[in-house]
Amino acid sequence: MKKAHNCKLLAKREIAHGIFDFTVEAPEIAAAAQCGQFLHIECGGDVFLRRPISICDTDDNTVRFIFEIKGHGTELLAEKEPGDMINIMGPLGHGFELKPEYKKAIIIGGGIGVFPLYKLAKNIEADVFLGFRSKDRVVMEDEFSAAARSVTVGTDDGSYGYAGYIAGAAEEFIDNNGADIIFACGPLPMLKAVKNIAEARGIPCQISMEQRMGCGIGACLVCTCETGKEGMDGQVRVCKDGPVFYSTEVTLNG
Numbered sequence: 001m002k003k004a005h006n007c008k009l010l011a012k013r014e015i016a017h018g019i020f021d022f023t024v025e026a027p028e029i030a031a032a033a034q035c036g037q038f039l040h041i042e043c044g045g046d047v048f049l050r051r052p053i054s055i056c057d058t059d060d061n062t063v064r065f066i067f068e069i070k071g072h073g074t075e076l077l078a079e080k081e082p083g084d085m086i087n088i089m090g091p092l093g094h095g096f097e098l099k100p101e102y103k104k105a106i107i108i109g110g111g112i113g114v115f116p117l118y119k120l121a122k123n124i125e126a127d128v129f130l131g132f133r134s135k136d137r138v139v140m141e142d143e144f145s146a147a148a149r150s151v152t153v154g155t156d157d158g159s160y161g162y163a164g165y166i167a168g169a170a171e172e173f174i175d176n177n178g179a180d181i182i183f184a185c186g187p188l189p190m191l192k193a194v195k196n197i198a199e200a201r202g203i204p205c206q207i208s209m210e211q212r213m214g215c216g217i218g219a220c221l222v223c224t225c226e227t228g229k230e231g232m233d234g235q236v237r238v239c240k241d242g243p244v245f246y247s248t249e250v251t252l253n254g
């Protein structure tokens with residue numbers, strides 16, 4: 001069983017309406033964290049189940065995570081103030097697999113799916129594509145720009161940057177420049193598009209799934225999704241076997 005840690009909230013910032021950037025003191029989690037892993041966080045109050053939130057960044061002593069208010073759990077979490085303690089289990093799950101032969105990496109993130117990709121962008125050389133609904137939802141552009149080889153930002157409604165779904169911008173770039181690995185996290189339609197782009201071109205693709213989950217440690221099976229992989233009884237657990245999978249390992253339903 002993974003240990004839970006009582007972590008002091010050191011910094012809190014609202015980076016867009018309803019999106020909160022938290023930094024907590026968590027040296028043990030920071031020391032063990034790999035790109036793409038997540039935290040399971042007690043939100044407090046009457047919310048019994050922990051909520052999964054990705055690790056956005058770490059340094060020696062701290063862990064940073066960014067979340068959007070979606071329902072009661074994240075609403076309560078957003079009420080925490082610097083100095084408050086937050087009970088956090090982690091790091092959990094399997095993150096992105098990094099291989100030295102990857103020279104032309106592409107990172108594609110959509111909406112809240114950009115957060116788990118930041119630590120990855122800092123750790124590898126990549127061309128990054130970030131998609132948001134509209135200009136007022138664009139976050140972390142400057143930070144990704146400082147970390148990545150190139151950054152293309154797009155909005156679905158065309159109010160900022162590339163106009164349209166960001167997978168389209170990535171597809172054009174890949175066809176002009178090539179790619180030997182794609183990393184992606186975002187809403188299901190985006191992941192489906194990225195899976196198709198990668199598989200049509202024979203490019204390996206690792207996707208991070210943000211499935212609803214219960215226990216976070218593989219016991220309750222709430223977060224299972226279909227897999228074509230042999231020997232797994234047709235199912236994988238996003239929390240324990242993932243959240244990162246090769247696109248060919250999962251069936252993206254829904």
Ligand SMILES: Cc1cc2nc3c(=O)[nH]c(=O)nc-3n(C[C@H](O)[C@H](O)[C@H](O)COP(=O)(O)OP(=O)(O)OC[C@H]3O[C@@H](n4cnc5c(N)ncnc54)[C@H](O)[C@@H]3O)c2cc1C
Pocket residue numbers: 038051052053054055065066067068069070071072073074075112115116209210211212213243
């Ligand atoms: C591995 C993983 C990493 C995640 N990382 C982040 C992150 O870095 N930042 C972030 O903002 N969110 C992240 N999420 C999503 C986050 O966990 C949910 O938004 C949160 O649990 C909602 O809890 P709630 O109590 O506020 O809302 P609830 O009342 O539980 O749900 C409110 C609404 O959000 C929807 N919802 C709940 N959980 C999810 C989910 N997992 N995916 C999509 N929709 C959901 C529900 O269907 C409902 O419509 C991640 C999820 C997973 C599984």
